[in-house]
Amino acid sequence: MAQAPGDIEALIALMARLPGLGPRSARRAVLHMLKKRAVVMDPLAQALAKVAATARDCTVCGNxxxxxxxxxxxxxxxxxxxxxxxxxxxxxxxxxxxxxxxxxxxxxxxxxxxxxxxxxxxxxxxxxxxxxxxxxxxxxxxxxxxxxxxxxxxxxxxxxxxxxxxxxxxxxxxxxxxxxxxxxxxxxxxxxxxxxxxx
The missing domain is CATH 3.40.1360.10 (Dna Topoisomerase Vi A Subunit; Chain: A, domain 2)
Structure with a gap:
């Protein structure tokens, strides 16, 4: 079975850790994002970076x-x-x-x-x-x-x-x-x- 390049395999492995996604679903999701880079992958990467930088727990309730x-x-x-x-x-x-x-x-x-x-x-x-x-x-x-x-x-x-x-x-x-x-x-x-x- 042909293997994807290392960076793509690493992305698939990370995606597979998400709830509801196993290795096969993660592989399909990554392939879909690669095919739709401009409309799916690039905006997703930007949104992930923004949320990673700004998300925090509410100091009162924990939301x-x-x-x-x-x-x-x-x-x-x-x-x-x-x-x-x-x-x-x-x-x-x-x-x-x-x-x-x-x-x-x-x-x-x-x-x-x-x-x-x-x-x-x-x-x-x-x-x-x-x-x-x-x-x-x-x-x-x-x-x-x-x-x-x-x-x-x-x-x-x-x-x-x-x-x-x-x-x-x-x-x-x-x-x-x-x-x-x-x-x-x-x-x-x-x-x-x-x-x-x-x-």
């Missing part, structure tokens, strides 16, 4: 932005009394697509996992407790994936926030056990948010 504050945290119209806690930025984006939440977010950066040595200080849990104390938050909605790790993290957060007296609720109907927010449709997420329950 990805090109400024210190993401557009959600910078928007004065977003309700400041409620904070929706999500595992990752992809979950935040899924919640925003559903359009049912008008408050602000807090991205944990993962879930508690003893097997992976991920403890509370490895996540943005201390920052969440600080936000609740400093920002006058009245409700924390735990929109964590319905996995063992997600539920363990939810219970830990509920206990950590108990002394503050803040109301803590969680997504309810529509989110199946083992389900991940990024893979759910918008209607399911909206229904789960509307039917959240107190922990």
């Amino acid at each position: 990805i932005s090109d400024h210190d504050l993401c557009p959600i945290c910078a928007d004065p119209r977003r309700a400041t009394g409620s904070v929706c806690v999500v595992e990752d930025v992809s979950d935040l984006w899924a919640m925003e697509r559903a359009g049912g939440f008008k408050g602000r977010y807090h991205v944990l950066g993962g879930t508690l996992s003893a097997l992976d040595s991920v403890g509370p200080d490895s996540l943005r849990i201390p920052q969440l407790v600080h936000r609740v104390e400093e920002e006058g938050v009245t409700e924390v909605i735990l929109a964590l994936n319905a996995t063992v790790e997600g539920q363990t993290t939810a219970h830990y957060i509920a206990e950590a926030l108990a002394p503050s007296g803040v109301e803590v609720s969680a997504l309810a109907q529509g989110v199946p056990m083992g389900g991940e927010l990024d893979y759910l449709d918008d209607g399911t997420i909206a229904a789960a948010l509307a039917a959240r329950r107190r922990l």
